[in-house]
Amino acid sequence: MTGQSAAPGIAEKPRQSFWGLWNISFGFFGIQIGFALQNSNMSRIFETLGTAVDDLPALWVAAPLTGLLVQPIIGYFSDKTWTKLGRRRPYFLAGAILAAISLFIMPLAPYLLFAAFMLWVLDASLNVSMEPFRAFVGDMLRTDQHTAGYIVQTGFIGAGACIGSFFPFFLDWAGVANVAPPGVVPDTVRYSFWFGAVVLFLAVLWTVVFTREYSPDEMRRFEGPDAEPSGSPIRALAAKSFGSGMLWIAAGALVLLLVNRLDLEKEVYLLGGLLVFYGLASMLAIQLAKAGNRTNMLSSIVGDFSGMPEVMKRLAVVQFFSWSALFIMWIFTTRVVAQYVWGTTDSGSAAFNQAGNWVGVLFGIYNGVAAVAALTLLPLLSRRLGAAYTHAACLLLGALGFLGFMFIRDQYLLILCEIGIGILWASVLAMPYAILASNLPQSKLGIYMGLFNIFIVIPQLLVATVMGQIMLWLFPDDPIWTMAFAAGSLAIAAFFMLPVQALLQNKARQDGSPEAEGVYAQ
Structure with a gap:
């Protein structure tokens, strides 16, 4: 190379x-x-x-x-x-x-x-x-x-x-x-x-x-001619109608209505409020762009969000499903381990607190595995497979780790699950950002990295609100099924890495160089 x-x-x-x-x-x-x-x-x-x-x-x-x-x-x-x-x-x-x-x-x-x-x-x-x-x-x-x-x-x-x-x-x-x-x-x-x-x-x-x-x-000098002319996202925003903003507001209003009708958890109000807020913000941003105000922050952020580069759009889907699984883990693991390994659902019992302490150890283990995997396994895989296939493989290893919770009832054998989850965690923190940094306009790395965070936050809000409601409806006494949801979410994320790989390969062919993928760690 x-x-x-x-x-x-x-x-x-x-x-x-x-x-x-x-x-x-x-x-x-x-x-x-x-x-x-x-x-x-x-x-x-x-x-x-x-x-x-x-x-x-x-x-x-x-x-x-x-x-x-x-x-x-x-x-x-x-x-x-x-x-x-x-x-x-x-x-x-x-x-x-x-x-x-x-x-x-x-x-x-x-x-x-x-x-x-x-x-x-x-x-x-x-x-x-x-x-x-x-x-x-x-x-x-x-x-x-x-x-x-x-x-x-x-x-x-x-x-x-x-x-x-x-x-x-x-x-x-x-x-x-x-x-x-x-x-x-x-x-x-x-x-x-x-x-x-x-x-x-x-x-x-x-x-x-x-x-x-x-x-x-x-x-x-490093970037060369700007691949994205200054102000182009705002010009594209100025050409839009207010219809999309009205749809966001309508979606938020529907969520707020369903909270009352279906007796959902009160945190769901936040999700509805955010949808309404974004709808209003996007309409204001469009109005400012139409009025010729091309330098305001709101129109720049909304314009860049609505006009994300294709590679970022595809990775956003992967992020959504990846982080949904991670937030399921952080919220539900203690309840799962306490009920299925320690045999208790009493949050005031000594057994429940012992389970909580062990979950802290398990979380420390997966973070330690992530640190080691980041410096050993990921460089090896990325040289052989490229960043996209490496990330897909790590997502599947993480899915196997979550599936292990469905069958393992020994606290020490759960460490095997954390090895897969640790490798997943290392990849989630590295590979999407490596792909993005190599395929985004360098002059806008800050705003695009900030917008990419949205696809981490939205799953967190959904899991914290909707996931609990789903489990209450379908499996009120069986929190173990949250681990199956997490495994399925990671499998979906791995599947959506295939379009990312195809996009990187097309870009590499157009540029005439495999390095254009930005996937190799040397």
Whole structure:
């Protein structure tokens, strides 16, 4: 395999060494520690401060909603930013500072509403840092190193998730108090959050200090003539009618009506509200575009969303089904393991809590597997198969891991399931982004990576609301069937990777070079 060949008149980005790849993605290690601490401990903090278990989903809505709103906006602005600190790095640093402050304050929250507000601030800050990191890999690396770049980033994600998830357990083992008076967060959680704040800030600072972004002039030389003329998505938006926006509003209104008619969970209101909001936003964006306002953020975001490149549209379907399976796992695994391995449905029993502790271990294992697989298995497969077929294979391995829950009743044998799920997790975090970064306009990597996040958030909202209702209707006493739903969802995602592969092959033939697929890790 030869390296990337630049087209005539286009400069070539320097090839990054291993330490260059390390520096580019090291900040993600700290960001993922922050996410892991949040995901593992926020429900515990909320319950400590007095919330009922039934109200937890409403408080957790902050996380997906924040990502849905923040990432496209940050992506839009980071594409257009240039300062002495660079293009993406100002957002890394600002988000890290705010997230570190939030992690320090969160376990000191005296009231539930204050803790909920700090969760919102924390999640927004983590998203401000995280979103530009996805585009940063594409900015800094040549096409034939995109897969390697996202694989290294995935390794840091897995390592950070492991440390963040296990740190309270480690402190408990070391003798730090794991219980506290009512209304007080235990020392294990407080110290873990403070540790996370320091590591997050230092890890992001490492990337800020030890990387140098290419200037706008350098990026123009690397990109060559703009494949997508400036303003073209907005011009296309101006030619549209208001009919599509009205359809989104009608769909949202129907969802809101069904919540009352079918007595659905109250979180479904959020889904209906988001549909109505997007319909109104798209109509306003079309009106602004028709009026000749071609520089506003709303029309740019809506125009880019409605005019996504074909490869992004096809990967969006894959993301939807992939993340649906992952959210099913995160929500239902504890109930499945408690009922089918420990034989209890009593959430107050010692057996249920033992099952919950073991699920934490299982989740730590799949994150550890992901870190190892990202640096060993994925490079090997991507060289042999290409990114698209590698991702399809990993999706099927993940499906097998979920199917294992249907039959295995031994807690230790469940580790076999987590190996497949860990390989899936590594691929989900690397391969779609490697494909995107190699096949999107480089000047818009930020906004497109932010919009791609929508297809992570929507499945989260659907699983958190609709999936519970489906199980209540079809299998009210058998949560094990959620694992079958997850396996089926991953099989569908693997099937939809075939059109992605076909598109990449067509592009490679048109370009006359296999490297045009951007699928090889060297």
